[in-house]
Amino acid sequence: GIQVEQSPPDLILQEGANSTLRCNFSDSVNNLQWFHQNPWGQLINLFYIPSGTKQNGRLSATTVATERYSLLYISSSQTTDSGVYFCAVEPGGNNRLAFGKGNQVVVIP
Amino acid sequence: DGGITQSPKYLFRKEGQNVTLSCEQNLNHDAMYWYRQDPGQGLRLIYYSQIVNDFQKGDIAEGYSVSREKKESFPLTVTSAQKNPTAFYLCASSKGPGASYEQYFGPGTRLTVT
Numbered sequence: 001g002i003q004v005e006q007s008p009p010d011l012i013l014q015e016g017a018n019s020t021l022r023c024n025f026s027d028s029v030n031n032l033q034w035f036h037q038n039p040w041g042q043l044i045n046l047f048y049i050p051s052g053t054k055q056n057g058r059l060s061a062t063t064v065a066t067e068r069y070s071l072l073y074i075s076s077s078q079t080t081d082s083g084v085y086f087c088a089v090e091p092g093g094n095n096r097l098a099f100g101k102g103n104q105v106v107v108i109p
Numbered sequence: 110d111g112g113i114t115q116s117p118k119y120l121f122r123k124e125g126q127n128v129t130l131s132c133e134q135n136l137n138h139d140a141m142y143w144y145r146q147d148p149g150q151g152l153r154l155i156y157y158s159q160i161v162n163d164f165q166k167g168d169i170a171e172g173y174s175v176s177r178e179k180k181e182s183f184p185l186t187v188t189s190a191q192k193n194p195t196a197f198y199l200c201a202s203s204k205g206p207g208a209s210y211e212q213y214f215g216p217g218t219r220l221t222v223t
């Protein structure tokens with residue numbers, strides 16, 4: 001099946017710093033989503049971005065489908081940005097998402 | 110409010126017992142999904158359903174069963190055949206089927222089997 005690799009696996013940030021999370025995938029995809037999992041386990045939808053660039057406040061994402069990667073940018077990080085960020089892709093048009101192992105982000109004041 | 114509800118939030122069972130996790134959505138979505146998450150891992154697909162009265166196995170279906178009798182409900186039964194049932198279980202839904210749609214998740218159920 002499709003492989004989804006996220007890097008870096010762990011990241012510690014000083015509040016106010018910027019960061020970039022990367023998601024590489026091994027095959028072409030119809031769907032790519034970024035999620036933030038909060039400390040209670042809830043998965044929050046950040047972006048639905050099979051291609052192109054989107055921005056939402058301090059977060060933005062870019063997917064280059066032809067090169068099989070996506071980037072999530074966090075600017076001016078806040079402690080509430082802490083948690084795990086997951087990239088998930090759907091390769092076949094069957095609505096089955098394959099998840100990466102996540103980026104664990106800790107923002108310290 | 111539209112959304113996905115899962116109950117209970119925490120569930121404790123003795124080994125050898127079957128247990129059913131509830132998932133309900135009022136988003137009028139056709140497709141529903143069950144995922145399992147183990148500590149430090151991503152989510153893995155257990156079962157999914159694209160329409161009422163139809164469902165397919167995901168990547169780790171052994172030891173689990175589902176039903177889809179109503180559009181808004183997709184309960185998951187963890188049977189005694191599941192060797193390592195302790196995990197965090199997440200339900201999701203999307204507009205589906207037939208195209209790629211954004212998936213939305215419920216708050217999850219933490220199951221502990223001793």
